[in-house]
Amino acid sequence: MAAPLRAGVLGLGVMGRNHARVLSTLDGVDFIGVFDPAENVPPTVHDRPVFHDLDDFLRAGVDYVVVAAPTVYHLDMGTRLAEAGVHALIEKPVASTAEDARTLRDLFASRGLIGGVGHIERYNPALQAARQKIEDGLIGDIYQVTTRRQGPFPGRIADVGVIKDLATHDIDLTAWVTQQQFVDVNARTTHRSGRPHEDMVLAVGTLSGGAITSHTVNWLTPFKERVTIITGAKGALVADTLTADLTHFENGTVRSEWEQATSFRGVTEGDMTRFALERKEPLRAEHEAFRDSVIAGEPRGIVTLDEGTRVVEIAESMAADGVAHRR
Incomplete structure (x- = not known):
C-alpha cells in the first residue's frame, strides 16, 4: 500500500480552517499542519502545528498544499511552492490579475506539477x-x-x-x-x-x-x-x-x-x-479529486490552472x- 500523501494549508482564515478540517480526515492523506504568519492564531490545528515561517513549513515535507491565503499573496506563495516541487490547490480566484494567473499556470506546467483552483461550486x-x-x-x-x-x-x-x-x-x-x-x-x-x-x-x-x-x-x-x-x-x-x-x-x-x-x-x-x-460535501469532493490527481500525476476532475486563468x-x-x- 502506498504511503499517504503529506498535505498542508497556507492561511488559517475561514476557508483555511475548512481545508484543514477536511485534510485532517481525508483517506490517503497525512495532514502535516498549517502556515500562517499571524500572531493571533492557535499553536495547533487538528493536533498539527501552525508554522509562522514558510521555510519551516516546507522543511516539514509536503507533497501538496492548499493555498487559502488572501488573493494578493497567491502569486508569491504559488511561486514558492512550484520552485520547491510542491503540487498546489489554490483558492479562487487563482491570482489577483490575469497576468499573474498565466505566470502561475506556465510555472506549474514547466515543472510538471499538478495545479488546481478551488472553484468549489x-x-x-x-x-x-x-x-x-x-x-x-x-x-x-x-x-x-x-x-x-x-x-x-x-x-x-x-x-x-x-x-x-x-x-x-x-x-x-x-x-x-x-x-x-x-x-x-x-x-x-x-x-x-x-x-x-x-x-x-x-x-x-x-x-x-x-x-x-x-x-x-x-x-x-x-x-x-x-x-x-x-x-x-x-x-x-x-x-x-x-x-x-x-x-x-x-x-x-x-x-x-x-x-x-x-x-x-x-x-x-x-x-x-x-x-x-x-x-x-463539495469541499470534500474537491479534495478527493485533487488527491487523486496528485496520485495519478495528471488532472482528474479538478479545475486546472488553465481553466482558472481563463476565469480571471x-x-x-x-x-x-x-x-x-x-x-
Missing part, C-alpha cells in the same frame, strides 16, 4: 447532476444560462471586488456545466458601500455554442441566493446550490383546445421533477467593461 451535487443531465440530453440544446448570486457583505473580503470574489464562481460553473467557453461579456458595475472595489455587477455574455448568459452578483442584498437556471430546447434545469437541489421543468406536450392559447407558438408548462441527489481573464473583461460604462 463545480462540486455541488446540484450542479454535478445538472452537468450529467445536460450530457444525457435531458433539456436538449442549451439556449440560456442565468445565475443569481447575491447576499450581505462578507467582512472577510478586503482585497478584491465582488466580480473576482463571487462572479468568478458563475463564470466557471457556466462554462463547465454547458461545456462552452465565453466568447464575449458585457457588464455594469456600481460602488455603493464606500469601498474601492465594485460591490454589484450585472453581466451578460455569449458562449461558444451560441448560448446566452446573464449574471446578477452583489454583496448588498439582505438575503442569500445561489441559483442557476439552464434553459434548453426541451425544458429547463434549476439548481439551488445553497440547498443542493436540482429541479427539472419539462416543456409541455399536452394539446390545448383553447384557440387563444394555441396561437402562441412558444413552449408551455409541462411536468416538474425535483431529483433526489446524493449529497456529498473573463472577470477582468467584466470589470473593465463595468468601469467603462460608469464614466
Whole structure:
C-alpha cells in the first residue's frame, strides 16, 4: 500500500480552517499542519502545528498544499511552492490579475506539477447532476444560462471586488456545466458601500455554442441566493446550490383546445421533477479529486490552472467593461 500523501494549508482564515478540517480526515492523506504568519492564531490545528515561517513549513515535507491565503499573496506563495516541487490547490480566484494567473499556470506546467483552483461550486451535487443531465440530453440544446448570486457583505473580503470574489464562481460553473467557453461579456458595475472595489455587477455574455448568459452578483442584498437556471430546447434545469437541489421543468406536450392559447407558438408548462441527489460535501469532493490527481500525476476532475486563468481573464473583461460604462 502506498504511503499517504503529506498535505498542508497556507492561511488559517475561514476557508483555511475548512481545508484543514477536511485534510485532517481525508483517506490517503497525512495532514502535516498549517502556515500562517499571524500572531493571533492557535499553536495547533487538528493536533498539527501552525508554522509562522514558510521555510519551516516546507522543511516539514509536503507533497501538496492548499493555498487559502488572501488573493494578493497567491502569486508569491504559488511561486514558492512550484520552485520547491510542491503540487498546489489554490483558492479562487487563482491570482489577483490575469497576468499573474498565466505566470502561475506556465510555472506549474514547466515543472510538471499538478495545479488546481478551488472553484468549489463545480462540486455541488446540484450542479454535478445538472452537468450529467445536460450530457444525457435531458433539456436538449442549451439556449440560456442565468445565475443569481447575491447576499450581505462578507467582512472577510478586503482585497478584491465582488466580480473576482463571487462572479468568478458563475463564470466557471457556466462554462463547465454547458461545456462552452465565453466568447464575449458585457457588464455594469456600481460602488455603493464606500469601498474601492465594485460591490454589484450585472453581466451578460455569449458562449461558444451560441448560448446566452446573464449574471446578477452583489454583496448588498439582505438575503442569500445561489441559483442557476439552464434553459434548453426541451425544458429547463434549476439548481439551488445553497440547498443542493436540482429541479427539472419539462416543456409541455399536452394539446390545448383553447384557440387563444394555441396561437402562441412558444413552449408551455409541462411536468416538474425535483431529483433526489446524493449529497456529498463539495469541499470534500474537491479534495478527493485533487488527491487523486496528485496520485495519478495528471488532472482528474479538478479545475486546472488553465481553466482558472481563463476565469480571471473573463472577470477582468467584466470589470473593465463595468468601469467603462460608469464614466
